[in-house]
Amino acid sequence: MANLTNRLKRQFDAGDLTAIVTWALIFGIVTYLLRNSTTAPPFWSYAIGFLGYITAYLVAVHDWHLSPLSKRWRIVALIVMLAMAFYLHWILRVDFLSILTIIWVAVMCHFVTLPVAVVVSILVIASWFSITYFVHDRNTWIQALLYGTFHMFALVLSVSNQRERSTAQQLQAKNDQLIATQDLLAQVSRQTERTRIARDLHDLVGHHLTALTIKLQVASRVCDGEAKRQVDECHGIAKLLLNDVRDAVDTLRHNESIDIAQSLHLLTKNIPTINFESQLPNHLSIEDISIAETLMRCLQEAITNTLKHSGASKAWIQVQQLEKELVATYYDNGKVAADWKEGNGLSGMLERVSLVNGTLDVHENHGALRYQITLPMD
Template sequence: MTRIAVLLTLVGVPAGLAITDGNVQTLMTVTLGIWLAIFALFLRRWPLTVLIVSVLSVIAWRTANLIGSGWVWPATAAAVALVLAGRLRAALITVGLGLLFGFAWDGFIDVHHGGDWALAHVGGETLWMAAVLAVATAYRNTLRWRGEVAHRLAQDEHERELDARRRRAEERVEIARDLHDVVSHTLAVVGVHLNVALDAFDEDPAEARESLRLAQEVRGRAMTDLKSLVGVLRDGSVEDLAGLDRLADQVRAAGLQVSLNEFGDRSEVPAPVATAVYRVVQESLTNTVRHAGASRVAVTVRYAPASVVVDVQDDGTGAAEMADGHGISGMRERVAALGGALTAGPGKTGFTVRATIPITA
């Protein structure tokens, strides 16, 4: 945001003065643009101070006839930054006082102009500043609304996660009981047949062979039952990946365009990897809603036999806020714990998160 303000000020002030016939001296016009752009470097830390000093600088240039138009509008970037910082009233007061001084100077102090001329010129500048501050206020309110939606989304996800953990714990208890029954029953029956085969091995080889066959059949049925139980466990892990559609719908409700593309078969993804994929997508979307100021975000998940690749890319401008967040480090640690790697940073059009998670045997 600071870089944009500096660039717009550096280019916009000379261009605006040229358009409004205020370029009295090119050197002074360029100097004012550079001066205000330097102030814009400090907007993030001292937005009100920068706006006040910028307005006073414009007034000084104008009253000294170094520029021929504008009382407040060259400090537009500083006013917008103050509004985005949540200080609309201070911005209105500062801008209003600057415009009031400009009207008084043009209408009553400067003998070359009258009240009608001052009203027309200062009135046009007033409309410009009102429109800019209104747009900045609307943008800030949109960001706040998205932040609130992201906060509620995170709370809802936390509650659902607690419920899911409780259900998984109950399912594990049931599965543990089933495993106990299958294994204990199988071992008992196989043990009986092995004892019969051992006793009849010398005296009745046919009976021993039959007992071994029966033991093998019991073992086969037990393996089938165990595979079914493992299938239940695997189905439980897929629920996290199925929840990606729900995450996308929740972010769409926040006003973003979300595209979710999956390639490959996700049914073979083990539970730890599936959980990591879900968390990476969830945290990336939450960061996009909170910080990016984006309008679109694309989520791509590729399932391969050896790994899963997750790619989340938005078109926002909040790369600095997102890159330093705790959420990025948490995702990186989660992926690294599974032997994978995660990168996050500015992309071609916004911010990109890319994770590669291996699937171990």
Template sequence: MERLRKLLLDPLFIAGLLTWLAVALAMRFMAQHQALGWVLLVSWLLALVVHELLQTDRPWLRNALLLFEALAALTLIWLDPRPGTAQVLLVIWVTQLAAERSLRVTLVAALLADIAYYLILRDANWTSPMLVVMINAGFQGFAMMCSHYARSAEQARDQLARVNADLLATRALLADAARDAERLRVARELHDVAGHKLTAMTLNLRALATDPELAARSEVRVAQQLSAELLGDIRNVVQALRDSRGLDLATALRALAAPLPRPLLRLQVDEDVRVDDPCLAEAILRIVQEALTNAARHAGADTLRVSLLREGDALLLAIEDDGRVRNALREGNGLTGMRERIEGAGGTVAFTLTAKGSMRIDARLPA
């Protein structure tokens, strides 16, 4: 239903629907075969809607629908060859074709359709059939280039969004790594400098306490107690600074998904999950990034659920989307790269399909 709602609000689809309505109004003036014309026209519209609603992982069915649209439009032209009627459907068809095929394929297909259009007009003894076809081809060319550049702009936008997400996530990891390094530096300074001086002061106070005249003074006892407490406090602070190490993966993962329109990231990271190794953190980041790309591009998913839990000395990474994998599961370049990255980090991974047909990734990584 969500895809249908988006389709009905798509400006290009609305423009195509209005064009179809104009052709439908012109159908009232068909002299013959009006019933067949209505069947073809309604079938053409249904093919258009189904084609736009289909997932991209069924290319054979999408191609069959495009072929049917072309044949239905040419048949309507044969039934009623008057210019300005069913010929407009070929313009919409070329726009669809250019949105998902290369310019070369679109040009060849449009040329074949226009040749058939010319033969129909010549068979109907139409005046100046070449001029009529050339005018129609001009509209097709304009629509084709608009669709092609719109597709290129959309691809560039998606690529830019992925690069931006990558940069944001990497920046978050680098900032966290820098904070960890600074905490470690401060801990070392406290331990090496302040701790050393406090230890020396404590020893000096003990030496003073051996003097009978000074041992009886309360100031010496208080100074000894305060130095011992301060030394213990510094040790606790140093230990806390060391224990707080660990990259903030949750922030980096959210930054990775933020610029992408879909899928929506549902993230669950245990509080006790700490990743000290930047290489391991980057591996987890790249795995989730590839899962986001696959979910959006191949499965048509709207939501991606990611959980990162600790189990003993291992990290359990589980990723599942709500899309549908129509074909049999096989490892392409993306999944193979994901497996190589996980195994390179000393972990294992399994790719499975759920009962709903969605992709699930289970990885076990060293903590």
């Protein structure tokens, strides 16, 4: 239940709340003004229009993580939203209904480029006030100019907010990448230190203890009596100490693996627009530093491509740790341009993978890119 509440909070922002309150006020004021009118249409006729408008709005502006909708259905909802606004304007003689198209313009700019949005907005304004002139027989050119400027203001403000949100998301993604990289470097640093300590124990202490054991064994053969007993005890202690050093070296070397799952969690946990689903082995650990770094860098680039180009709401990360290789798969539910080409990001991924004798396969899967990274484990 808490997870559901958090997701719903993430879907609604201050702009959504303002639009819903504005819609409710317009609906309420229209109902109040027409309550005693003998020439007004029946309540159900315009109530259907208002309910259809807000329903289409909720579908158009939200790509629910609970039940993801394709962009096609959201565009259909956007069209229905505009149709309901024009339907209400056709049957009602209320001047302030054009506020509904101002809300529509603010939503429409999320689906098209700014020049297209400006042209469409002008056509909507012209069509709206043409109905006012020819159907309602009123000449409101001053009102048309004023509402036209309101439409342009809403359009520019919405585009600006959209760009700021996109920039904030990219900055958040970069920050998460830095945190994940910092965690990976910290693990690498700890591994390097453990390796150095293990090497020093083996090469210095281990060799000296081995030499001491041999010397004590030789001394035991050339002495007798109480001296021989003391030398034999020292010889036994030296052998135990040598075994302890070997066990310590083995323990340090066996703990040299890098916890890649922790770094992946840090990489994906703070991206609000994408719901990540990870399928990782229970004990995913990589001993080779270059393999771990290559995997992290490739997944970072794949996530960056999702944020920049695909517009996905959900992504999947799957990692299989086989006997001699590590296979990582990444894909999302977004869409890429039909004429997409390999850019610097993909080229960098191929270079990184080739440096560790791995392979990278990138192809389209249901309109989105699917990455399969294969890295050697031995």
